[in-house]
Amino acid sequence: MIFAALEEDEREERRPRSRYVSWREFLIILAVLLLLLVMLKPTLDEMGRRAEESACKRKLHAIGIAIGSYMIDHDDRLPATCYMGFDGAPSLVDGLPQTWVTDVQPKMSARDDFVCPSAKPSEATRQMSKLTGIKSATSTYGMYYGLSSVPINQVPNPGESLMIAETANLGALGSKDPVHFPGDISDGYFIGWDTGNLGFDRSTQSVTRLAFRDNPDKSVGGRIGRHGDVVFGISVEGGLRPLSESDAKVMHAAPRLKGAWWADPNLFR
Numbered sequence: 001m002i003f004a005a006l007e008e009d010e011r012e013e014r015r016p017r018s019r020y021v022s023w024r025e026f027l028i029i030l031a032v033l034l035l036l037l038v039m040l041k042p043t044l045d046e047m048g049r050r051a052e053e054s055a056c057k058r059k060l061h062a063i064g065i066a067i068g069s070y071m072i073d074h075d076d077r078l079p080a081t082c083y084m085g086f087d088g089a090p091s092l093v094d095g096l097p098q099t100w101v102t103d104v105q106p107k108m109s110a111r112d113d114f115v116c117p118s119a120k121p122s123e124a125t126r127q128m129s130k131l132t133g134i135k136s137a138t139s140t141y142g143m144y145y146g147l148s149s150v151p152i153n154q155v156p157n158p159g160e161s162l163m164i165a166e167t168a169n170l171g172a173l174g175s176k177d178p179v180h181f182p183g184d185i186s187d188g189y190f191i192g193w194d195t196g197n198l199g200f201d202r203s204t205q206s207v208t209r210l211a212f213r214d215n216p217d218k219s220v221g222g223r224i225g226r227h228g229d230v231v232f233g234i235s236v237e238g239g240l241r242p243l244s245e246s247d248a249k250v251m252h253a254a255p256r257l258k259g260a261w262w263a264d265p266n267l268f269r
Contacts, residue, residue: 049118053227056116056166057240063114063141063164064238066107067100071152078163078236079103080269081148081190082127088198089181090190096136099127099189100143106130114139116166118226123168123175123211125188142167142209144191145198146263147236154267158236161262165233165243166211166226167191174214174223176206176248193250199265200257206248207261 070079079100082090090097101114108114115124119140129137141164147155155161169188171177178194181187187209193200194208211231212223223245225231230242241260251259 049227052117056118056227056232059112059114059116060141060164060232060234060240061238062108062112063104064234066104066112067163068238069107070104076152078147078150078152079143081143081145084198087182089183089185090187092185093128094135096126096128097186097189099139100148101127101137101139101141101189102130105137113137114141116140116226119166119168119211120173122172123188125169125186127186127189139189140166140168140211142189142191144207144261144263145193146200146257146261146268148268150264150267152236154264155236155262157262159239160260161236162233162241162243162260163236165191166231167209168211168213169209172213175209175211177209179208200250200263202252202254204250204252204257206250208248210243210245210248212245212248 067079071077080103082097082099085091090099105114115138124138124140126136126138129135131137143164144162147161147163152158167188167190168175168177169186170180170184172188176194177187179192179197181197187197190197191207191209192198193204194206195201195204211226213225215222215224225243225245227242230244233241233243235241247260250257250261255265257263
């Protein structure tokens with residue numbers, strides 16, 4: 001009997017026993033997890049930023065290809081930046097403008113769109129869509145009016161001349177938008193000039209509506225782009241280019257503009 005009792009005790013000691021985590025142990029584990037999260041947050045944020053930047057570049061590349069396809073069907077002319085009314089404002093259909101996005105969207109693949117993942121909803125614009133069953137298309141990119149409907153063979157430097165860039169609608173988030181259309185019609189699909197939407201003069205200093213926002217950190221100052229210090233644009237040939245805020249400046253070569261924002265007033269419309 002004694003040996004039987006000892007054997008029973010030994011089996012009881014070897015049997016796994018359930019154990020509850022105390023509140024003190026739970027708080028220690030939670031503190032360690034929070035510390036790890038704080039340490040990893042900069043890395044995770046950077047990974048997210050790079051993923052959004054890559055997606056934006058891919059979308060711009062797809063837009064460039066779609067515009068090239070559009071030109072094949074339209075005598076090698078670039079699309080119109082937007083269709084204009086007699087009052088100097090974009091013409092509206094069901095309250096939405098018809099823009100270059102309207103014409104280029106049918107050339108895009110179903111998996112591509114015109115929205116940068118780093119853009120804020122207030123920066124986006126809606127325009128009419130020509131796709132069956134879809135009333136509107138959303139975009140966070142704008143087309144330069146200086147190239148509106150211009151034949152590509154008239155552009156002397158298609159590899160340098162900027163055609164599409166990241167833009168913001170109606171001065172969203174403090175972006176520069178000094179010249180609104182009549183009635184404050186959405187304008188983020190349109191890159192114009194700081195002295196006028198439909199033309200430039202000797203006093204013109206820069207293009208407008210590029211997506212450079214006020215810096216929310218007031219202690220730092222300055223302005224920020226969608227991707228750190230830059231936004232992205234593509235040339236007439238579809239080449240990608242990062243743009244700093246200073247790249248919004250135009251270069252005069254009367255009666256034309258030269259450089260990245262090339263324009264001939266006798267060609268665009």
